Structures are given as structure tokens and as C-alpha cells.
Amino acid sequence: MPVTSADAPLDAPEPRTQSLMLSFFGIHLLGRPLAVSSGSVIAVLEETGVSEEAVRTTLNRMVKRGLLERHRQGRRTYFGLTAHAAQVLADGRDRVWRTGAVNRDWDGQWTMVGFSLPEAWRRERHDLRSRLIWAGFGPLQNGLWVAAAPVDVREAVSGLGLDAYLRVFRATVASPTEVREVLEQAFDIAAIGARYRSFLDRWDRTDPVPGSPSELAGQLLLHTDWLGLVRQDPHLPAEHLPADWPAARAEAVFRGLARRWERPAAQAAAQLLDTLDLD
DSSP, X not given: OOOOOTTTTTTSOOOHHHHHHHHHHHHHTTTSOEEEEHHHHHHHHHTTTOOHHHHHHHHXXXXXXXXXXXXXXXXXXXXXXXXXXXXXXXXXXXXXXXXXXXXXXXXXXXXEEEEOOOTTOHHHHHHHHHHHHHTTOEEEETTEEEESSOOOHHHHTTTSOOGGGEEEEEEOOOTTOOHHHHHHHHSOHHHHHHHHHHHHHHHSSSSSSTTOSOXXXXXXXXXXXXXXXXXXXXXXXXXXXXXXXXXXXXXXHHHHHHHHHHHHHHHHHHHHOOEEEOO
């Protein structure tokens, strides 16, 4: 029940409205041959505090970026996922429900990527770094990035046309290098932990969405916050993280709330959505 971004991860932090909208499409339309009317999207996101103007602007932007397709029936406009967006959302769903937030099965293998791009290729460098971050890499030193997992780098950077500029290795650390030393140099562990604690501060409470008009609004806000969190988490090996690492508790809170709101949110969505069958 995901949100994620195109080109994993859409090459930049998403505006809040787009993130919420992707949550909505990922939860309620992914895998279904349907398009949904703009009025329905406006009605759903209005419950999360998003204005009609912001929804319309974001829908148009997502069409231009190849994430949504317009379909017209009479005077109404409907929006459906493109194949690219569906693939990205499915990847986000796997990231949330299969990969999880805690890496307890690390085998000690690192994936290393070295690269050197022409100085003028700022956009290409930005795109490459964005893809590497999404795939769990962090910068160990200039031009050398590492991930604490076996990563299919060719797939992670597909479409960028930069394969000839990359050098990819699988490796383990050797003395005098320590795993914790590499983690602390390549990743901001304190910042990652702080983001999980911030999530807990908001959601681990009796009334996590005070004043929310519906479980549907709570569901969208929850999923948006959670994927925004895990997409910034490189999934580092738990055995080398601080003993009070908050990811497991945060994930339990997320899953508990997600289960609580799943059925009532689906019922609310069914009442609000005006859909068009694309079969």
C-alpha cells in the first residue's frame, strides 16, 4: 500500500500533495484497471487538508511527468496510472511490506559503485545519486558509494545511459577497517534514527490524527509519512546499529495502524470514488 516516486525516487523530494496523491493511487487503484475522476481525487484529498487548486495543479503535473494518463468520458476527466507509475508504486509496496524497516539478515557483503562523470553533467550526476540513494547507497568518499546489500546496479540505474561510467564491485571489509566505521562515514545514522523517532512522536499515541474526519484521511497521511521515511532509510544491518534503534518499534506502529484503518478506509473510498473501467 505504497507511495514512491518515479525514477525511484522521482529525482527530488516530492511536494506533500503529490506524495498524498501517490499514496491514494497506490492503495486504492494499483493493480485495478480503473481511472478515477478528478472530483473524486479532490474529495479524498480535501479530507487531508489539501485544497482543490493544489490537487488540480498536481494532477496536471503528474500527467506531464508520465505518472498519470487522462481519460475523458463526456464532460468528466478521469486519471489512471501509467505503466511506469504502476511499476514504481509496486516497488514502493515491496519496500514497505516485504523489505521492511529492519535488516536482520545481512551477510557482510557490500556493493560498491565507483563513478566519474564529466564536470558539466550536473543533471546526470544528480539523477545517478538519486537512484543510488533509493537503492540504499551512501557516499563513502568522492566518487565511491557503498550499500550494505547485494544490489543490481544495472537495474537501479536503468535508463540513465551511464553504465560505461560505472565500476561495480562486491566486497567485504578487511582489517583495519570496521563495519561501523564505514556505516558512520557513508550514512548519517543519527539523522535516520531521528526520523524514526519523529514518526513515533506523531503516530504512537491514542489519537494520532486529532480532528481527522475519517479513517481514509488517517490512512493516507500514515502511508505517506511511512514511505517518506523508509525511502530515506538505506536498510543498514541491525547488528551494527545502536541498541535503541527505533525502526522496529516504528514499523510495528505503522503496521498496526495500517491494519486498523484498512477496511474502513476502503469502504470510505468506495463511496467517494467515481471510477472509469479501462478494460
